[in-house]
Amino acid sequence: MEIRILQDAEEWDRLLLRFPYNHPLQSYEWGMVKSHFGWQAHPCLLEEGGSPMGMALILTKRWGFLPWKVMYVPRGPVLDYEDEGAIESVLSFIEAKAREEKAIFAKIDPEMPEGHPLEEILRKRGWRYSREQIQFRSTLLLDLHPSEDELLRRMKQKTRYNIRLAGRKGVQVKEGSLSDLPLFYRMYRITSRRNGFPIRPYRYYERVWRTFLEKGMAYLLIAEHEGQPLAGVLIIRLGGKAIYMYGASTNEKRNLMPNHLLQWEAIRRARALGCTTYDMWGAPDNPNPSDPMWGVYRFKEGFGGRFVRYIGAYDFVVSPQWYFLYHRVIPAYLAFLRRLALSPSLRRIRGRSCGQRRNRCPQERLPFQGKIPLFM
Known part of the structure; x- marks a missing residue:
């Protein structure tokens, strides 16, 4: 070799x-x-x-x-x-x-x-x-070989209804460009705050998105209503697979179901580009209503994908010693620091050191709160 x-x-x-x-x-x-x-x-x-x-x-x-x-x-x-x-x-x-x-x-x-x-x-x-x-x-994979009519037929009835509702209410989907990346990041930041997951600074995502868009390996779609941006998706593709890797939405006009129409248009675009598989990129390992990802799973499942667990x-x-330190000791130490930061006694001490006046205290941030894993 x-x-x-x-x-x-x-x-x-x-x-x-x-x-x-x-x-x-x-x-x-x-x-x-x-x-x-x-x-x-x-x-x-x-x-x-x-x-x-x-x-x-x-x-x-x-x-x-x-x-x-x-x-x-x-x-x-x-x-x-x-x-x-x-x-x-x-x-x-x-x-x-x-x-x-x-x-x-x-x-x-x-x-x-x-x-x-x-x-x-x-x-x-x-x-x-x-x-x-x-x-x-785990994820959900959608086979793109069938016709558009057949893809719609395989969806959950509520998903089809929401796609058509968005269209009737005037939601429109346009193709985004590099100039739309700051807007997409703002929506992504809103999504992270709403759903409680950490994200990286703009410069990281701008590098990812720009690299794949300029190489023709990605496309950006944005859903609007009366000129107001409501949601966006950035799909990365290679060969016959399109991956719904980044999705974002604002908190405005969610009753218009912009995400359903946006997802359908992303699927149609993937199919037009010759892709044969659409990867929903993430699902609970054991889907059930108690899982934090249950709502996301229900949304994705509605499009008729097949559940796959890898x-x-x-x-x-x-190095077993360093491996133990990396996976056991350091995470335990960081968890201890987070618990310490949340303790009432420490908060009282912080309050006294700030003169008991909230408007004079810098915004508190728990140590290591919301850190993204090293590999991502």
Whole structure:
């Protein structure tokens, strides 16, 4: 087996499309994005007899001031997962690369369905199911082969009704451009506050969105009513798959159901571009009304997608001691700091130090509150 570091973006993406389990997070463009935020990208092409056997966009990042690194192959590696010999060879390479890079561990999370033989191969080689799942383990996939009429027929009756309601009420969907990215981020920030999830600064998303839009690997749609922006989606695509990776909406005129029409138009656009699968990008692992994602799941389910659960992320541990520290000790310490920050006694002390006058105190922020995981 021969290993090549391939620094040609066009050749990398062209070869990536030759494999059935490719993904935008294994594209050269994703490595370029992450390289602007502290990661080093290693686009590794594995060849056997001059023919591509597998590909792995490997990301490494130093852990603080320590000499150790973390290593991640997002939604990869990419190879023929029906070829056990190829699986063994590529995993062997990643394990050796982790040792070479002095990584605490290597993480992979290919989109293989739960129960795939890969799980047993990983366990036999000493990989362990990861405590830190970065990407969604479950999702809903919509088959785009049927006609538009058939796609509508397969939807939940309420979803069809809401799509048509939005149209009757005058909601319109337009294609966005690079100049609309600040608007899209403002809506994304509103969504994060409403739904209680942390997001990164604008410069991070602007880099992601601009990179994929300029390469023709994404499209932005915005729903408006009487000229007022209400919602937006940014769809990233590669090969035959379109992924609903970013969605945002304001708190205005939600009764007009702009998100339903917007989603339908995104699906229609994906189909027109030749995509055969539309990935709703995220669902609860065990859908039930008590799950925090239940509302999101019900919205996505209404479009008629098929529920899929993947094997999830697996880690190959190089340094057990540092791995324990990374996954157990530090999270426990951060949780302790959060509890301490919430304690009434500490709040009283803070109140006295601020002269008991709220308008003289800086806005409180709990330590490490809302931090985004290192890998995202």
